[in-house]
Amino acid sequence: MWLYILVGVLALVAGVAIGFFIARQYTMNYLKKNPPINEQMLKVMMAQMGQKPSQKKINQMMKAMNNQK
Structure with a gap:
């Protein structure tokens, strides 16, 4: 039971981290193209x-x- 919770929490943390870096890269590219x-x-x-x-x-x-x- 606790293994499922641990996997869920790790997946959530990984998703947030990946989403942050994708959003950051998108924003930097947008600002570079449109100052x-x-x-x-x-x-x-x-x-x-x-x-x-x-x-x-x-x-x-x-x-x-x-x-x-």
Whole structure:
């Protein structure tokens, strides 16, 4: 009886671990293909805030965001 419970618990733990790694890999691939923010989005945001975005400033902001990853 206790053997069935042990096998069930081990199968549950293995399923959770495998599911976690599959979900993590999927999310990383999705974010690599569809980055959350790009240069065009930064230009639009800065323009909406009333700033005139220069390419140098946009490059600095993109570099800072990429370093945070």
